[in-house]
Amino acid sequence: MSKNETKRSPRPLERQAAMVLFPRFRSRSVRARAVRSRSAHTRTVRSRSVHARTVRSFAAAALALPLLAACGSSGASADDTITFAAVPSESSSTLESSFENVTALVEEETGQTVEFQNASDYAAVVEGMRAGQIDAASFGPFAYVIAKDSGIDMEPAAAPTNDQDKAPAYTSLAYVKKGSDIKGLNDLKGKNVCFVDKASTSGFLLPMKGIMDEGLDMEADMEQTLTGGHDASLLSLSSGECDAAFAHDTMLDTLESTDQVKPGSLEPVWESEPITEDPIAVNNESLDPEMAEQITTVLREKANVPAMVDAGVCSSADDCVLPEEIEYGYAPVKDSDFDSIRDICDATQADACNNVG
Secondary structure, three states, X not given: OOOOOOOOOOOOHHHHHHHHHOOOOOOOOOOOOOEEEEOOOEEEEEOOOOOOOOOOOHHHHHHHHHHHHHOOXXXXXOOOEEEEEEOOOOOHXXXXXXXXXXXXXXXXXXXXXXXXXXXXXXXXXXXXXXXXXXXXXXXXXXXXHHHHHOOOOEEEEEEEEOOOOOOOEEOEEEEXXXXXXXXXXXXXXXXXXXXXXXOOHHHHHHHHHHHHHOOXXXXXXXXXXXXXXXXXXXXXXXXXXXXXXXXXXXXXXXXXXXXXXXXXXXXXXXXXXXXXXXXXXXXOOOOOHHHHHHHHHHHHHHOEHHHXXXXXXXXXXXXXXXXXXXXXXXXXXXXXXXXXXXXXXXXXXXXXXXXXX
């Protein structure tokens, strides 16, 4: 968002940054319970989701970091252990099990033990990487940029894709109810528009860039409703709480398949340019160069369903579970793949972007 003052009570910037971890691969079944507060022009709607991705604040990191250490995080301190971290999307046990085949593959290929850390939030992962307690971690794209540009010596190895012939990328879409007179972003003037959160890449930053490109002012030309989740954004549209809503490109399918939104009742009127998916990054400060390169190679070349079946990590393609129900696996990415996010920040001067570095 712009630096223009918002009409609602400001949320701590740390919490805004933590929101960017929301991945997009087939978000799990969700049930939104919106609690709404209204100020002059901007409303905030939060969702309570049974399986929705958890949002936590940076403040929790102060508690999470000692926990990481107490759990025996080894990082550079143990020569035979690789510490891998991810942020919980559902229950911690589900998160760890979803990465089980990936960590088993890394163990098999490196000969080292992989210790999985259920980090409490994004801030804990970043600070764990910075402290050398975490050797590799799964980030959201905006979270990766925040961490990388804050000075941590790390490199993205690979990001997930459902199709080996397609780059690991996703988009943001604007939806309206079927039959709406809104046909594109330039019709949003004077409308109530649902967004996810001001630090959400596909739920706010990409839409903000698109709206600015149409010559509209986010603050002056529309009423903003911040729903707190991609699911809640579309559910709010479906229930009539807003005239248009933004969400990532697989959210509507999830809601329709779980009967939370009537199929065909919502339709897209805009789609962003694609941005690179959630990367797994390796920590060059905690790993020796050879090990960092080996892990990177393993993730890029062997962390996919066909290769895992061939390697015996998975008994069959149908049984080969990967995080976020990824259908194929991981593909190589590099730091410059995330320059589009930096460009969006340069163009929008969004508050969340100002926390980078």
